[in-house]
Amino acid sequence: MFSGNGRSGVADAEILAGELQLEAIEKPAERAYQGIRHAILSGALPGGSHLPEEALAQMTGTSRTPVREALRRLVAEGLARADNRHRYVADFSYQELKIVFNIRARLESYASRIAAELITEAEIAELERIVERIDEIGDTADPAQVRLFADLNTRFHTTIVGATRSIQMQSLSAQAISLPLELIKQFVWEQRVNIARSNNQHRDIVAALRARDPEWAESAMSGHILSTRPRRKAVSLS
Amino acid sequence: MFSGNGRSGVADAEILAGELQLEAIEKPAERAYQGIRHAILSGALPGGSHLPEEALAQMTGTSRTPVREALRRLVAEGLARADNRHRYVADFSYQELKIVFNIRARLESYASRIAAELITEAEIAELERIVERIDEIGDTADPAQVRLFADLNTRFHTTIVGATRSIQMQSLSAQAISLPLELIKQFVWEQRVNIARSNNQHRDIVAALRARDPEWAESAMSGHILSTRPRRKAVSLS
DNA sequence: ATGGCGATATTTGTGTACAAACATCGCTCG
DNA sequence: CGAGCGATGTTTGTACACAAATATCGCCAT
Numbered sequence: 001m002f003s004g005n006g007r008s009g010v011a012d013a014e015i016l017a018g019e020l021q022l023e024a025i026e027k028p029a030e031r032a033y034q035g036i037r038h039a040i041l042s043g044a045l046p047g048g049s050h051l052p053e054e055a056l057a058q059m060t061g062t063s064r065t066p067v068r069e070a071l072r073r074l075v076a077e078g079l080a081r082a083d084n085r086h087r088y089v090a091d092f093s094y095q096e097l098k099i100v101f102n103i104r105a106r107l108e109s110y111a112s113r114i115a116a117e118l119i120t121e122a123e124i125a126e127l128e129r130i131v132e133r134i135d136e137i138g139d140t141a142d143p144a145q146v147r148l149f150a151d152l153n154t155r156f157h158t159t160i161v162g163a164t165r166s167i168q169m170q171s172l173s174a175q176a177i178s179l180p181l182e183l184i185k186q187f188v189w190e191q192r193v194n195i196a197r198s199n200n201q202h203r204d205i206v207a208a209l210r211a212r213d214p215e216w217a218e219s220a221m222s223g224h225i226l227s228t229r230p231r232r233k234a235v236s237l238s
Numbered sequence: 239m240f241s242g243n244g245r246s247g248v249a250d251a252e253i254l255a256g257e258l259q260l261e262a263i264e265k266p267a268e269r270a271y272q273g274i275r276h277a278i279l280s281g282a283l284p285g286g287s288h289l290p291e292e293a294l295a296q297m298t299g300t301s302r303t304p305v306r307e308a309l310r311r312l313v314a315e316g317l318a319r320a321d322n323r324h325r326y327v328a329d330f331s332y333q334e335l336k337i338v339f340n341i342r343a344r345l346e347s348y349a350s351r352i353a354a355e356l357i358t359e360a361e362i363a364e365l366e367r368i369v370e371r372i373d374e375i376g377d378t379a380d381p382a383q384v385r386l387f388a389d390l391n392t393r394f395h396t397t398i399v400g401a402t403r404s405i406q407m408q409s410l411s412a413q414a415i416s417l418p419l420e421l422i423k424q425f426v427w428e429q430r431v432n433i434a435r436s437n438n439q440h441r442d443i444v445a446a447l448r449a450r451d452p453e454w455a456e457s458a459m460s461g462h463i464l465s466t467r468p469r470r471k472a473v474s475l476s
Numbered sequence: 477a478t479g480g481c482g483a484t485a486t487t488t489g490t491g492t493a494c495a496a497a498c499a500t501c502g503c504t505c506g
Numbered sequence: 507c508g509a510g511c512g513a514t515g516t517t518t519g520t521a522c523a524c525a526a527a528t529a530t531c532g533c534c535a536t
Contacts, residue, residue, distance in 0.1 A: 028519080064488090065520055065522090076310075076314040084528095085488070171413070175410060
C-alpha cells in the first residue's frame with residue numbers, strides 16, 4: 001500500500017477470512033471487493049504487489065468473475081492501478097496523499113457551499129444526531145470506539161455531500177474520500193487525532209449549514225479537512 | 239442523456255455500427271465501451287433508458303462479459319447510474335452540469351498550481367505545439383475541424399493534469415473532464431464557442447506555467463474553464 | 477559465451493451455461 | 507369483485523472452459 005515496503009505474494013486465505021469474518025459476507029461480489037480492499041488497506045498486500053485474478057479468487061473464496069469486478073472498482077477508486085496487462089496495489093507517496101487531502105478539501109468545501117442552500121431540516125437533524133453520538137465517544141484509542149468514530153464521521157461527510165443532490169459530486173467525493181477516511185482510522189490510533197476537536201469543527205459546519213451560509217460552510221469544511229491532513233512522519237506505515 | 243426526453247429502447251445495431259465504424263474496433267471490451275458511450279452521448283439512448291446487458295451485447299456485436307465491464311466503467315464515469323438491480327443512462331439536469339463544470343474548474347486549477355512547480359520543459363514545449371496547432375484551426379463550424387480542436391483541447395488539459403504526477407489527480411480529473419469535454423464539441427457547434435478566445439486563454443496558462451507561477455496558473459485555468467461553462471439555453475439537447 | 481529463437485507456463489480476455497433474484501401477469505378462492 | 511398466491515418471463519450474478527496475449531526459460535547456433 002505504501003512506499004518502501006518489500007514485495008509479497010497473496011496473503012493466506014484463512015488468515016484473511018478470519019480477520020475479516022469474510023465467511024459472513026454472502027454475495028461473492030461483495031466478498032471479493034471487501035476482501036481485496038481489506039488486504040490492501042491492512043498492508044497484507046503491500047504497494048506494488050501483483051494482483052492475479054485466480055489467486056485473489058482463492059483468497060476470497062469466490063471465482064474470477066466477481067474478482068474482476070472488484071479489481072475494476074478498486075482501480076476506479078485509486079486503490080489499485082493497471083497497466084496494459086496486469087493490476088497492482090497502488091503505491092502512495094507522501095506527496096500523493098497530500099494532494100488527495102487537498103482535493104478532498106476543495107471538493108467537500110464546494111459541496112458544503114451547495115448544501116447550505118439545499119440541505120433539509122431532516123438532514124440537519126441527522127447531522128446533529130451524529131455529532132451527539134461522536135461526543136459520547138470522547139478521546140480514546142480503543143479500537144472498537146475508533147471504528148465507531150470512523151463510521152459516524154463517514155456518515156457525517158456523506159450526508160453533506162448527499163445534500164448537494166448531485167450524482168457526480170457524490171461519485172467524485174466517494175473516490176476522493178475513501179482513502180483519507182480509511183487512513184483516519186490509522187491516524188486516530190497512531191497519531192491521536194483529536195476526536196473532540198474534530199467534532200467541534202463538525203459542530204461549526206452544522207451551524208453554518210443551519211444558518212444557510214454558503215461561504216461559512218465552505219470555509220468551515222475546508223478548515224476541518226485540512227486540519228486532519230497527515231503530517232509527514234505519520235505516513236511510514238503499514 | 240439529458241432531461242426531458244422520452245424513453246426508448248436500444249438503438250438499432252446496424253445504424254450504430256455504421257455511424258461509429260464499430261466494425262473497425264477489434265477488441266470486444268473497447269468495442270462495447272465505445273459503442274455504448276457513443277449511443278449515450280449521441281442521444282440514441284436517452285436519459286433514463288434501461289441498459290440490459292444482452293441487448294447491448296447484440297448492439298455492439300460482443301457478448302455480455304465485455305458489456306458488463308463497459309457498464310461498470312460508464313457508471314464510474316457518471317454516464318450511467320445503477321440501482322440494486324439495473325443500470326440506466328444518466329440524466330443530467332442543468333444544475334448537475336453546472337456543478338460538474340465548477341468541480342472541474344476547482345480540480346484543474348489545483349492541478350495547474352501543482353504543475354507550475356513540476357512541469358518539465360518538454361511538457362511546456364508540447365503545450366506550445368498544441369496551442370500552435372489550435373491556432374491553425376481558427377473559428378469554424380466544420381465538423382472535422384471541431385473534432386480536431388476537441389482532441390487538441392483534451393490533450394492540452396491532460397498534459398497539465400499529468401504534470402502533477404498524481405495518479406489520483408489524473409483519475410479524478412478524467413472523470414470530471416470526460417463529460418464536459420464531450421459537451422464542448424456540441425457547444426462549439428451549436429453555440430459557437432470561440433476557439434480563438436479559448437486558445438488565447440491557453441496561451442496565458444502556458445505563460446503562467448513557464449513563469450513557474452502557481453497562483454497565476456491556478457487562476458488562469460479557473461477562468462478558462464469557467465468561461466466555457468454552458469449557458470442555460472444551450473442545454474436542451476439532444 | 478552470447479544472441480536469437482522457439483517451447484512452455486502464466487495471466488488475462490471472452491463467451492456461454494446455468495442459477496438466482498425480481499417483476500409481472502393471471503388465476504383461484506374467498 | 508378483489509386479494510393473495512403462484513407460475514412465467516426477464517434480467518443480472520456466478521462459475522467455468524477455452525482462447526489469446528505475453529513473459530520466461532532453455533536450447534542451439536554462431
